[in-house]
Amino acid sequence: MMRFLLLALVLALPAHAQDAAAVLDTYRDQVERPSRTTIAPVIEALATSGDPAAATVLAAWADRRLAVMDDGTFVIMDGDALSDLAGQPVEGEAQPLRPNAGVRGLIASALVPFQLTDPDPAARGAARDAIARNPAPEHLPAIRGALARAADPSLSRLERLLTLRFDPDPAARVAAIESFGADQSMDLRAALNPLLATTRVATLGPPEGNVAREIPVSELGREGAYDLLVSAGLAPARLTRDAAQAALVANIADGQVAGIAVASLNTQAARDDAYSALEAAGTVPPAATEDEVDAALDSATFADVYAEPNADVTDAARAALNGIATRVGAMQAADLALDALSLASIYFLAAIGLAITFGVMRVINMAHGEFIMMGAYTGYAVQQVVPDYTLSLVVALPLAFLVTFAAGVALERLVIRHLYKRPLETLLATFGVSIMLQQLAKNIFGTQARPLTAPDWLSGSLVINDLVQVSMIRVAIFVLALLFLGLYLFIMRRTRLGLEVRAVQQNPTMAASMGISPGRINMLAFGLGSGIAGIAGVAIGLFAQVTSELGQQYIVQSFMTVVVGGVGSIFGTLAGAALIGFLQKGIEWLNPSNTLAAQTYMILFIIIFIQFRPRGIIALKGRAAGD
Amino acid sequence: MSALLEVRGISVSFDGFRAINNLSFAIGAAELRAVIGPNGAGKTTFMDIVTGKTRPDSGDVIFGDPPRSLLRMTEAQIARAGVGRKFQRPTVFEDQTVGANLMMALRAPRNPFAVLRFRATDGHHARVVELAAEVGLADHLHRIAGELSHGQKQWLEIGMLLAQEPRLLLVDEPAAGMTLAEREHTTTLLTRLAQTRAVVVVEHDMEFVRRLDCRVTVLHEGAVLAEGSLDHVTADRQVIDVYLGRG
C-alpha cells in the first residue's frame, strides 16, 4: 500500500526524478548479483525514479537484456545491438545480467502499473500474469484504475480475486467471495484457501482472535497436547530419556549411581530406578509428575485460530469452499478416469500388436517390446533428418511401420517359422533376439536417451477446466488406439488377409491345401503385428523416454493385458487394458505417494483375477474353443 | 440288477448349444453296453461328464457301491474310484518305455508322497509282464512307446486301462484303425472284461457292435433315443430316420 502511495506521489512530481542510470549505479552490487530478498528497494527506486525510460529498463532487466559493459556502464541489449538506457546506440562488449526467476517476478510485479494500460495486448497479458502469480495489495488500485478506463472481463475477475483478499472493507470482500458462485477454478481456491489458514495455539484462558475451533485433548493426544503447552511456554518440559541418562552419567561415583552399580544399569527399568533414587536423594530435581501434567492440561485450552481476523470473511470463504468441494471432487474423479483411460490406451496400443502375434498366431514374441523400441528410434532418426516435427511425424509413422514390419518378417522367417510346434521355445529364442536388439540399439544409438519431440500442436494439453486436463499426446494415443482397434477389426473380419490369417492359425496344413500359403500368411501377419508395435513405439516415444530399454517397460504388462483380456479376442485385449489402466490409477489414487506400490498391487490383483477367470475376461467357450 | 453307474437327467450346454439334454443312463456292475449315435449326439460329452472332465449344468451321476455322486470329484478321484477311459486316439506316454507306461497305470497309491516312496516289487514287475503279454507287447517292454505302431499303441493303452483295474470301462471307438483279426481279438477281450466289470463301448461300426452282442443305447441330440438289443433298435423308426437312413 505504502509503495503505491509513494509511486503515485512520485509519478505526480516528475521534477524530483532521479534518472534510471543513476539508480542502477547506486545499487550496483544488488543489480549485478540480485537476490529476491534484497532487490525490492532497487526495483522500487527504479519504478519511482520518474525516468520515462524506467519501464523500458525494468522490462529489459526482466528479459535478461540489461547488460554491463566493461567500464561498468549499464546498457540494453537487443540481439547484438547495444543501446544506452535512453535508447541511444552504443558500441562495445557487454555481459548480460541474469536475474533469477524470483527477481524477475518482482520486476514483473513492479511493471504492472505501467503495463496494465499498455496499448500492446501482450504487455497487458504479462501484467495480468504477474498479478496472478504474485498478487499484492498495491495491485488493486492499479487494476481498478485500468478497469475504470476500459472494461476487461479477465481483469475484472482478477480484480474480484484481489478484492476478496486485500480489500480493507470486509463487506466488499464477502461480496467478492460470493460473486464467484459455483466457480471451482484453481485461482479462486488459491485465493480462498489462505483466508482459512489457521495456527494451533495453547492458552490458559479462552483463545483470542478468529477461532476456527477448539480442540479436545483427546484429539491431540496427551503427549502432543503437553508438548504444545511446553512450546507455548505455559508448562515446564518433561524429563526426556536423554536428560535422565545424562543425569545418571553425571552422578557416577566409584562405579555406582546412587548406590546402584553402573554395570547393572543395562535395562531401562534399572535406570529409572536409579533416577528415582537420585530424586529421592535430592541430587536431581524431581521431574514433572503425571498429576502435574494432567493439571496443566486441564487448565489449558487448545484451538485453531484463523490468521484472518474477520469472522465474516472466513465464514464466507468456508461456505464458498464447501460449496465447490463436491464439484472439485467430481472433477478430480473425472481427471483420474481420464488418466486411467489414457493409461489403458497406452497399454492397449502396446499390446495390440501382441494381440495379433500372440493372440491370433499364439507366438510368444519376447522381442515385441524391442519392436516398440525400434519404432521409437525410427522416430528419433527421422527427426535427425527432417527437422520439421509435424512433417517428421508424418514420415516417421509409416517408416516405423515399415522398419518393424521388415524386422518382424525377418524374425518370422529366420526364427519363429521353425518353432511353431514348440511355443515355449519361441519364448526363449525371441528372448535371445530381445537382448540382441537391446544391445544393438545401445551400440548404434548409445546408452543416452534420445529426444523424440512432439510437434507443437501435440505438445499442449486438452484443457477442460483447471482440474480436468489431459495432454494432447495422450489424446492422440487414445485416438490412435481406437484407430488401430478399428483397423484390427477391419483386417481380421473384413479382409481376405484376415480370413486367411485365421484359417492358417487354426489349421495350417488344411489352409495350405486350400491354396493359402501358410508361410506367406504367417509372415504377413507377424509383420503386421510387429509393424503396429513400431507405430506404438513412435507414439510412446513422444511422451516417454526413448532408450534401448523402452520395450522392457511394456513387455510384461502387454502380455498381461492380452492374457487377462482373453487370448484371441481383441475386445478381450481392450478389456484387459482397461482393467489394468483403471486398476493402476485407482490404486495410485488410494496411495498417491507411492507409484511403485500401485504397480505391485495391480499385478497381484491380476494374478488373483486369473485364478477366477483363467481364460481371461472374454474367453472362448464351447466346442469350437477346443481344449 | 443294481446299477453300478447311474446318470440321472443330466444336461449341459456350451454357448447355448445343448450338447446333453436331460440324459439318463444306467449300467450294471458286470455288463457290456454299446452306445451308438450320430456325431454330435453327445457320446463324447457323456463320457466327459462321467469322467469329470465336464461339469453338467444339472442332473447327477451316481457311481459305485455304496453309491456316491461323481459330480463333486475331480477326474483323478473318479479314476481312482474305478472309472477307466480309453480315448479315440491312442494316448500313451510316447517318451517312456512300454514298461514304464504300464507301471504308471498299475493300481497303487496315487498321491505324490506315496509315489515318491514307491519302489517296484517283484510282484509289480510280474504284473507288468503279465499285462504286456495279455496285450501282445511282451517283447516290447523296454521299447519307447513312441516307436510303437498305431495298433500297438492302442493295445498298450488298453493294457494301461487293465492295469488300473477299473470297475467301469469307457471305451471310445476301440476298433478304429484295426484289422479284422485285431477287431475280433478286441471283441473277445471286451466281452471277457464285461464278465467282471461294466464296459461301455462307443462305436460306429455296426458290424462290430453286432459282434459284441449286447444291449445298445442310441443317443441323439444329447438324449437317449432308443435302448435295447441291436435288432430292436435298428428296427426303431426314429433311429432309422435320424441315424441309419434308408438304404
Added chain:
Amino acid sequence: MRRSTVIFIAALAVFVAVITVMAGAGMISTSFVKTLGMTLCLCLAAVAMDLVWGYAGILSLGHMAFFALGGYMIGMWLMYARTEAIVIEALSGQPLPATPEEIRQGIGNQIFGVIGTSDIPWVWGFAHSLPLQLLLVVLVPGVLAGLFAWLAFRSRVTGVYLSILTQAGTLALALHLFQNDSGLRGNNGLSGLQNLPGVSASQDATSLWLFWASALALAAGYLLAAWVVGGKFGSVIRAIRDDEQRVRFLGYPVEGFKLFVFTLTAVIAAIAGALYYPQAGIINPAEMMPIASIYLAVWVAIGGRGRLYGAVIGAAVVSLLSSWFTGGRAPSIPLGFYTIDWVDWWQVLLGLVFVLVTLLAPRGIGGLFK
C-alpha cells in the same frame, strides 16, 4: 543310481579337490573361488529349474525370485548379527552399560539409516537367530511357492499362461521389495553379506568354505533331483509334462504333483540363493526381476532340458562365459573400420547363441553327450 549321476558326483568331487589345492597353492585368486562358488549355486538353481521345467514341463519364469528370497532370508541374519556386534562394541565405550532398547535402536539406525528410519520392521523379527532364519530360508520361499502353485494349478493355468503368470508374480514381488516400505531396505537391499558374523578368518578362507558348502549343496541337490526323477515319480511328472489330462484319467492328482515339484524346486532354489549371496556380498530386488528367471530357463535350455547334468553344464558355461566377457580380458577384434569390443558385443553374441541353440540344438549342449 544311474551312471550319469555317478559320473557327475565324481567329476564334482574331483573339481572341488582341484580347486581347493589350487586355491591353497595360490594359483587361483579368491575372487575366482568366489565366482566358482557362485556358479555352483547357479548350477543348483538350474537343477531345480530343470526339475520343474525339463521334467514336469512347468516353465516357471519366477524361480530366481525364490533364489533371491533365500538370499534375503540368510542376508537378514548376516546383516543383523554383524551389525549387532558393531553396535555392542560401539556402545561399550559409553559410561552406562547399554540397554536392550539402545542396542536395538542402534542396530535399527545402522541398518535402516540409509532409508531414513531406525525402526526395525516386523519382518526382521527372527533376524537375531540363525536357526530361525535358516528355517525361514526354506519356509518363506516354500510357502510362497506353495501358495502360488496352489492358486495357479487349482484353476488349471498351464503352458504359456502359467509362464506369464509366474513372470508377473515375480515382477510384483520385485516391485514390492523395491519399495523402502517393504522393510528390506528397498533398492539398497542387504549388503556386506560376505562378512560372516563372528568369523575372523580371512575372505580367502571363508570363500573356500562357502565354495565347499556350495559344492556340497549342489551334490545333495543333484542326488535328490536324480532320486526324484529316477523312479515312478519321475515317470509320472514326465507324463504330466506330455499329457496332463491323460495322467488325470490314470487317477493321479496332477495338481498335487505339480504343486509338490514347484514347491520342492522353489526350496532348492532358495537354498542355492542362501549360499550364493554370502559369496556375492549384496542382494537387492533387481536380482529377482523376471529377466533373471528367464536367464535361468535359457541356461537350462542351452545345457539341455530333461537332463540334470545338462542344466548344470548350461548354467556353468553361460555364467562363466559372461563373467569372462565382462571382465574386460576378452581380446577386442579390430576390423579396421570398426573394433569389436566384447563389452559392447557380448550380449549380442549371447542373444545369438540363445537363438541358435533353440533352433539348431533343441536338446542343448547336454544333448551332444548322448
Added chain:
Amino acid sequence: MMLKVENLTLHYGGSQILHGIDMEARVGEVTCVMGNNGMGKTSLLKAIAGTHPRSGGKVTLDGEDLGVLRPEALARKGVAVVPQGRMIFPLLTVTENLQTAFATRPKPHVIPEEVYELFPVLRDMANRRGGDLSGGQQQQLAIARAMIMRPKLLLLDEPTEGIQPNIIQQIGRVIRLLRDRGDLAIVLVEQYFDFAYDLADRVYILKRGAVDVAGMRDDLGRERMKAAVSV
C-alpha cells in the same frame, strides 16, 4: 485329363510306408483306393496332395510333372483335398470356411448357389462356427469347400468315417454327381467297402504299402475285391 502316379515311395522317419506305387485317375471316374488300416492309403493321398513329402517317384497331372510342390501350389494347380477328420476351420463361420476356398479362384468371390442346393444345411448354418457343427455337417462343409475350388482333381479321404448312415448316403450322391459332371478326376480313399464298391470305377487295393490289386471295378468283381480287402 488325368493323374498319373509312378513308382511313388514314401517314408515316415526311418520306416518306408509306400513301396513304388503306380496308379492313375481319370476325369469322369471315381478312383477308389482301398485297403485296411495301416496299409498306406492315407499316406498315398498325402503324398499326392503334397501334405507329406514323398521320397521318390513321379506324380503328373495332365502330363505336367508336379515335382515337389507344396500343398498351396498344388491347390493352385487344381488339386483339392477333403482330408480325414474333415479339418474344417472350427472358429470360422460356415460361410468363412467356404470362403477360404477362394484363395486359388479369380474374383468375384461368390459362393455358387449349387453348393447350397447340394448341402442345404450349410445355408441354414451359414453364421454358425464350423466347430459347432455336427460331424456329418462338417463333412458336408469340407466337401462343399473343396468343390468351390473347382478342382481338376478331388482327393477324398474316408469321407464316411464316423458319419451317420443317412449323411453317408447324401455324400455318395454328391460324389456321383461330381463324377457325372465329367470335369474332374476323383480319388476316394475308403475303408467302408459297400460305399466304396458302389462308387468306384477304378480300384486300387493296397497291401503293406504296395498295390496288391488294381483294375476297373467291373473287371475285378465284388467277391475278388472283398477277398482282397478282408485279408
Added chain:
Amino acid sequence: MTMFRKVVIGAGLALSMGAAQAQTAPEGEPIKIGVLHSLSGTMAISETTLKDTVLMLVDRQNKAGGVLGRPLEAVVVDPASDWPLFAEKARELLTVSDVDVIFGAWTSVSRKSVLPVLEELNGLMFYPVQYEGEESSKNVFYTGAAPNQQAIPAVDYMMEELGVEKFALLGTDYVYPRTTNNILASYLGDKGVAEGDIFVNYTPFGQSDWSKIVADVVALGADGKQVGVISTINGDANIGFYKELAAAGVSAEDLPVIAFSVGEEELSGLDTAHLVGHLAAWNYFESADTPENTAFIEEWHAFTGDANRVTNDPMEATMIGFTMWTQAVEKAGTTDVDAVREAMYGQEVPNLTGGTATMLPNHHLTKPVLIGEIRADGQFDIISQTEPVPGDAWTDFLPDSAVLESDWAELDCGMYNIQTKTCIQQKSNY
C-alpha cells in the same frame, strides 16, 4: 561412443584423432588404474561417459609423462549394472589385476556393494557422483556432492529467491532420493514449513506415466501457496516427467522444478523449449565460463571425436579426483594406499567453474554450489554460484547424524560421536 553419431558427424574427426601420437612416452612398469563403471545394463547410460572420462585423463596424464615417471594403464571392467558384480569385479581388480586405485560406481547400491571389498583389501576408490551422504569410508574419496553441497543450498534458493512455501518432493524410489528427502523434510521442518506443505512421491526407475503425478503437484497450488518441486527423479524417467510438465503448460514461473539428477546428459534426451527456466543444482555446468572449462570441453570433444558430446558434473568430479590422486601419488612418492591417503588431505585442484577444490579429512571436497536455469538449447544458465562449501559426510539435519563426524586425518574414524567422544566404527556399515 555411439556408432550412429560417429557415422553421421564425427567419422573424419575420429580418423584424424587416431593419427595423433603421444609425444613423450613414460617408461617402466605401468601403474594400473581400475575403471569400475557399468558399460551395459540400465546404468550404462550414465556410467559409460565416466569410463571415457577416465580413459581421457589417463591418456592426458601419459602424454604429460605419467605418474612417478611410470605410465598409467587403465583396466576397464564391466559390472553390467549388476550390484553383486560390482563387488566381484572390484575384488578382481584389486587382487587379480593389482590396480592401485579404482575410479568407479554411480549408484549408491553399487558403492555399498564395493565398500566391504575395498575395506577388506585396503583398496582405494574415487566415487564421483552426488550422493546422499551418511557414509564415510577410509578407502573411498567422495568427489561428488554431499547433500549439504547440493540439496540444502538448492532448497534455500527456492525459499529465498523463489518464495516457495510448499514443496513437492518427487523422487525415484531408491536410497539417494529417500535419504535426501528425509534430510530435506527435516530441514524444511526446521525452517518452519508445515508437514502438510510437503508432498512426497516415489516412482519406480524408468517411470513413464507421469500425468497423474503432475496433476497432483499442480493441484497443490489450490491453497494459494507458491509450490516448488524438488526432483530427485533419476535418469531417463526425467524425460517423461518434463514432457508431461511441458504438456500441462506448467511454466517455471508458476511451478519451478529444481532437479538434483538432471544434467546436460539427461536434457539431451528431450526438447527443452518448453522447460526453459526450470532449475538444476550441481557443482558444475557445462556452460560455466572459465578457461579451464573451455579447455576441458575441447579436450573431451577431441577425445571422443564427437563435437556434440556434453560434459557434466560427475565428469568434473572424476577429473578432480583423478588429478588429486596423481598429485597425492607424486607427493607420497608411492602408490601405496595408506601413503596416498595421507597425502590426499589438503590436496587442491582448480574447479572447472572457478575456485579450488580441497580434499577434507572426511574424504569429501569443498565445492561451490551452482544453480542453473534450463535454456532452450539444453544447457544451463548459471544464475547462482556460492563460495566453496565443505562437504559434510553426516548431515546436520537428522538428529541421529547431527552428532556424528568423520575425520580420517586426526581421529582416524569415519563415524565419530562428538557427544560421547567415541568412534562408533572404523569400518563402514554397508
